[in-house]
Amino acid sequence: MIINDSLHRLLLDNLTTATLLLNADLRLEYMNPAAEMLLAVSGQRSHGQFISELFTETREALGALRQAVAEAHPFNKREAVLTTQTGQSLTVDYAVTPVLSRGATMLLLEMHPRDRLLRITKEEAQISKQETTKLLVRGLAHEIKNPLGGIRGAAQLLARELPEESLKDYTNVIIEESDRLRNLVDRMLGSNKLPSLAVTNVHEVLERVASLVEAESQGSVVLVRDYDPSIPDLIIDREQMIQAVLNIMRNAMQALASKPELRPGRITLRTRTLRQFTIGYIRHRLVTKIEIIDNGPGIPPELQETIFYPMVSGRADGTGLGLAITQNIISQHQGLIECESHPGQTVFSIFLPLEQGATPT
Known part of the structure; x- marks a missing residue:
C-alpha cells in the first residue's frame, strides 16, 4: 500500500518529523522527505525493502515491531542507536503506532533525532566548565602574581644590601623562581591577543x-x-x-x-x-x-x-x-x-x- 490521498501525502511530505510507514511484513511502504534526509536514502528506491535494509537495530527492537503488528499495540523507544546504510550512527527517539488499513495492520514510525540535542547539551556543559575554569584561573592568577611581585622586589632590594657577592646567588634563585612562576601563571591565563584573521x-x-x-x-x-x-x-x-x-x-x-x-x-x-x-x-x-x-x-x-x-x-x-x-x-x-x-x-x-x-x- 502507498499513500495515495494527495492531501495526506502533502501533509506528510511537509512534516519535519521523519515518518515511515511499514506493512505487516515490516517492509517500507512510504517515507517522507524528513526520513529520507535522516536516513540518507531515497524513498522511491527503498520502497519494499525490509526495515533492516534501511537501518540496523537490535533483535529485540525487531521483535517489538512484530509484536506491535500482531497485537496492534503502540510503543515508544528512547535513545535508540541506529546504523544507516552509509554506516552512520544515529541516536533517535521513535514512536510506533499500529494503523489499520483495509483489514491489515501497518506501522507508522515517527523518528526524532537526538544526536543534535545531545551534542548541544554536551557542548553547553563543556562551554560552562570552560568559563568557570577561566574565572577560577584568573582569580588564582591574581592572588599569585601580586605576592610574587613583592617577593621579587624584596629579593632585588636584599641583593643590593648583601656584603658578599657570593650571597647574591641565593637572591638570584628567588628572582628566577619568581619569574618562572609568573610565566607559568601567564601561560595558564592564555593570550589576551585577538586572533589575526x-x-x-x-x-x-x-x-x-x-x-x-x-x-x-x-x-x-x-x-x-x-x-x-x-x-x-x-x-x-x-x-x-x-x-x-x-x-x-x-x-x-x-x-x-x-x-x-x-x-x-x-x-x-x-x-x-x-x-x-x-x-x-x-x-x-x-x-x-x-x-x-x-x-x-x-x-x-x-x-x-x-x-x-x-x-x-x-x-x-x-x-x-x-x-x-x-x-x-x-x-x-x-x-x-x-x-x-x-x-x-x-x-x-x-x-x-x-x-x-x-x-x-
Missing part, C-alpha cells in the same frame, strides 16, 4: 605541523594524511592554529613514546566538511572537521572529562597547559574541540566554521 588553507597549517613533528620524531612516528582537497580556505589566525594543532600532536607523540611496544606509532591527520552542524547555539551551514588520531595507549578514563582544564596532565612531567591553550584558541575562532579515547585509539576533533554568517538555533 586571514584567509588560510587548512592543509598548509597541517603540513606545517606535520613537518615539525617529523623533524622532532626522527622517524619514530608514521604520519598518515587523509585530506579532503575540496575544503575551501578558512578565515583563521594561521600561527595560533599551528600552535593549537601542534599541542595535540606533541601530546600524541609523547603518548606513543611512553609505550614502545605499540610501535610503529601512527598519527593520522584527517580533514572533512560537515553540513548543518551546531556549535553552541549557532547552526553553521558548513564546518571543517580536523581529526588528529593516534594509536597510542589512550587517555585514562578518570582524566577524559578534565583534560582541557589547566594543570591537568597524564604525565608526571607535564604542565597540563597545552590542551587548555588549544581549547582557548579554538574558542576564539568560534570553534569546538572534542576528544574520544580508548586504548589503541585517541581522536581529537576540531570543528571550525567555514562561513562568517550563521543561524542561531
Whole structure:
C-alpha cells in the first residue's frame, strides 16, 4: 500500500518529523522527505525493502515491531542507536503506532533525532566548565602574581644590601623562581591577543605541523594524511592554529613514546566538511572537521572529562597547559574541540566554521 490521498501525502511530505510507514511484513511502504534526509536514502528506491535494509537495530527492537503488528499495540523507544546504510550512527527517539488499513495492520514510525540535542547539551556543559575554569584561573592568577611581585622586589632590594657577592646567588634563585612562576601563571591565563584573521588553507597549517613533528620524531612516528582537497580556505589566525594543532600532536607523540611496544606509532591527520552542524547555539551551514588520531595507549578514563582544564596532565612531567591553550584558541575562532579515547585509539576533533554568517538555533 502507498499513500495515495494527495492531501495526506502533502501533509506528510511537509512534516519535519521523519515518518515511515511499514506493512505487516515490516517492509517500507512510504517515507517522507524528513526520513529520507535522516536516513540518507531515497524513498522511491527503498520502497519494499525490509526495515533492516534501511537501518540496523537490535533483535529485540525487531521483535517489538512484530509484536506491535500482531497485537496492534503502540510503543515508544528512547535513545535508540541506529546504523544507516552509509554506516552512520544515529541516536533517535521513535514512536510506533499500529494503523489499520483495509483489514491489515501497518506501522507508522515517527523518528526524532537526538544526536543534535545531545551534542548541544554536551557542548553547553563543556562551554560552562570552560568559563568557570577561566574565572577560577584568573582569580588564582591574581592572588599569585601580586605576592610574587613583592617577593621579587624584596629579593632585588636584599641583593643590593648583601656584603658578599657570593650571597647574591641565593637572591638570584628567588628572582628566577619568581619569574618562572609568573610565566607559568601567564601561560595558564592564555593570550589576551585577538586572533589575526586571514584567509588560510587548512592543509598548509597541517603540513606545517606535520613537518615539525617529523623533524622532532626522527622517524619514530608514521604520519598518515587523509585530506579532503575540496575544503575551501578558512578565515583563521594561521600561527595560533599551528600552535593549537601542534599541542595535540606533541601530546600524541609523547603518548606513543611512553609505550614502545605499540610501535610503529601512527598519527593520522584527517580533514572533512560537515553540513548543518551546531556549535553552541549557532547552526553553521558548513564546518571543517580536523581529526588528529593516534594509536597510542589512550587517555585514562578518570582524566577524559578534565583534560582541557589547566594543570591537568597524564604525565608526571607535564604542565597540563597545552590542551587548555588549544581549547582557548579554538574558542576564539568560534570553534569546538572534542576528544574520544580508548586504548589503541585517541581522536581529537576540531570543528571550525567555514562561513562568517550563521543561524542561531
